[in-house]
Amino acid sequence: MTRKYKVLFLCRENSARSIMAEALLRELAGHRFEAFSAGPEPALRIHPLTVAQLRPGVSDLGVLCPKSWLEFTGEWAPRMDLVVALDASVAPPHAPAFPGDPELSAWHFADPLADGISESERVRLFQKVFWQIVRQLSAFIEAPQDALLSRATSARGARPRAPANLPNL
Incomplete structure (x- = not known):
């Protein structure tokens, strides 16, 4: 049995982008990855537009909730293989040290x-970001198993097609 890579996605409030990335990686490649998400200022709940984007293609929304990144810094925390910052406010050097380097x-x-975003613009931006995350994760997943971690940042420009089990928005 091959071990699963552990990936932690970071975003400030952990209610939109990082939750989408966690849910999508778990849905698309849960057999190869354990996905987590967190942030320094976790929201009280997942943003409703995040849920709306995920609902058609993600089977288990019930396991998702905003979490503090401090949950992943102690001795008891799972050892991550990769930590992905989804915005500049959580990128190194702002992020804490995570065990296991x-x-x-x-x-x-x-x-x-x-x-400063109107509600209609916000809905469109959620859709756009959702599909950007799908493309990024698809490229990441398609990378050879042994090269995943070393190529994590180079997949950004790839344009693979969206997986069939996700809705066309």
Whole structure:
């Protein structure tokens, strides 16, 4: 049996981008990866537009919830292989030290929760970011198993097709 790579996605509030990445990686390649997400200022709940984006193609939304990144810094925390910052506010050197010295990467996406966005623009931005994350994860998943960690940051420009089990928005 091959061990699963542990991947932690970071975003400030852990209610949108990082939750999407966690849920999508678990759904698309849960047989190869254990996915987690967290942030320094976790929201009280997942943003409703995040749930709306995930609901059609993600089978287990019930396991998702915003978490503090401190849950992943203690001796008891799972040892990550890769930590991915999804915005500049959580990228090194802002992020804490995670046990096991995981590889750090940055996949920056626009913040769909940014101030000054109309509700219709916000809905469109959630859709756009969702599909950007799908493309990024698809390239990451398609990388050879032994090269996944070393190529984590180079997949950004790849344009693989979206997996069939996700909705076309």
